[in-house]
Amino acid sequence: MIDLSRRIRESIAVKQGILDSAELLETLRHTAEAMTRCMEKRGQILFCGNGGSAADAQHLAAEFSGRFYFDREPLNAEALHVNTSYLTAVGNDYSYDEVYARLVRAKGKPEDILVGISTSGNSGNVVKALDTAQELGMITVGLTGASGGAMRDRCDYLLNVPSSDTPRIQESHILLGHLLCEWTEEALFKAGR
Numbered sequence: 001m002i003d004l005s006r007r008i009r010e011s012i013a014v015k016q017g018i019l020d021s022a023e024l025l026e027t028l029r030h031t032a033e034a035m036t037r038c039m040e041k042r043g044q045i046l047f048c049g050n051g052g053s054a055a056d057a058q059h060l061a062a063e064f065s066g067r068f069y070f071d072r073e074p075l076n077a078e079a080l081h082v083n084t085s086y087l088t089a090v091g092n093d094y095s096y097d098e099v100y101a102r103l104v105r106a107k108g109k110p111e112d113i114l115v116g117i118s119t120s121g122n123s124g125n126v127v128k129a130l131d132t133a134q135e136l137g138m139i140t141v142g143l144t145g146a147s148g149g150a151m152r153d154r155c156d157y158l159l160n161v162p163s164s165d166t167p168r169i170q171e172s173h174i175l176l177g178h179l180l181c182e183w184t185e186e187a188l189f190k191a192g193r
Contacts, residue, residue, distance in 0.1 A: 010165070014172055017162035024159065028176060031157040032183035034139055038113050039188055044076040046107065048100040048129050049117035052170050054081045056117050056143075060177040068181045072189040080104070080129075100129035110137030118142075119169040121149020121160070130154040143176060145169045 018024055035045060045064060047057035057079040064077030080103045081087055090099045104114060114133035116126040121144035130140050131154060142148065142155035146162050161172040 011168055011171055014161060014163045014165075014168045015175065018172060018176075021162065024162070027157055027159060028179060029183075031141055031159065032180050032187075034141075034157065035113060035180055035184045036187040038111060038139065039075050039184060041111065042076070043109070043112045044078065044107070045113045045115060046078055046080055046104065046133075047115045047117065048080045048126055050123050050125065052166075053117035053119065053123075053126075053143075053173070054079070056170060056173050056177065057115070058082060059174065060115070060181065063178065063181040064184070068178075068185045070185070070189070072185060075184070075188075078107075097124040097128050100125050101132040104129050104132045104136070104138070108133055108136045108138050111139065112136075113139045113141060115141045115143065116151055116155070117144075117173060118149065118151060119145045119166045119173075121145065121147060121151040127151060127154060143173045 038045060047061045049057040061077040061079040064075040066074065080100050087099050090102055108114065114129060116130050118126045121142065127150045130142070130151060133140050134154065140155045141157045142151040142159065144151050144158065144160045145164055146160055148158050148160045152158055159176050161169045163169050
């Protein structure tokens with residue numbers, strides 16, 4: 001039988017690892033500042049991931065484009081997987097590795113932001129999307145596990161959760177995404193901007 005208390009302690013330990021990492025917290029701050037600048041310039045934040053990471057991408061895009069703590073103007077944020085007709089057509093006609101890169105090519109502009117989410121850091125379609133974003137002059141952000149995988153060298157800002165346990169990484173990705181949204185929302189709207 002699963003030891004529920006142990007699992008909760010493990011989740012807390014991963015978050016404590018984030019809290020104890022001055023480097024990760026500094027990267028988080030720089031990422032939030034980049035997102036704020038992007039939104040000030042009327043740019044957009046695109047999110048992509050697979051499976052649970054796709055769900056996280058959609059969740060975080062909704063926090064930016066909807067509301068987080070208070071009513072405010074919507075921010076231009078989108079999860080790239082939500083058009084299933086597009087996703088299945090491109091996956092079938094080209095390859096699944098192309099599904100995000102093609103949309104980044106269609107939508108991305110210099111200084112927009114692409115957030116790639118992958119617990120391993122090795123999802124082929126996310127890696128290819130990050131490469132495409134860099135070619136376009138976009139800012140690239142990665143949410144990964146401890147190693148960063150292939151995404152490590154493709155991200156201007158790498159938020160690599162100090163764990164190799166997929167559920168614990170995903171729990172922390174939502175925490176980090178919420179912090180990014182909260183920072184951006186407060187910076188843009190709290191002072192009445």
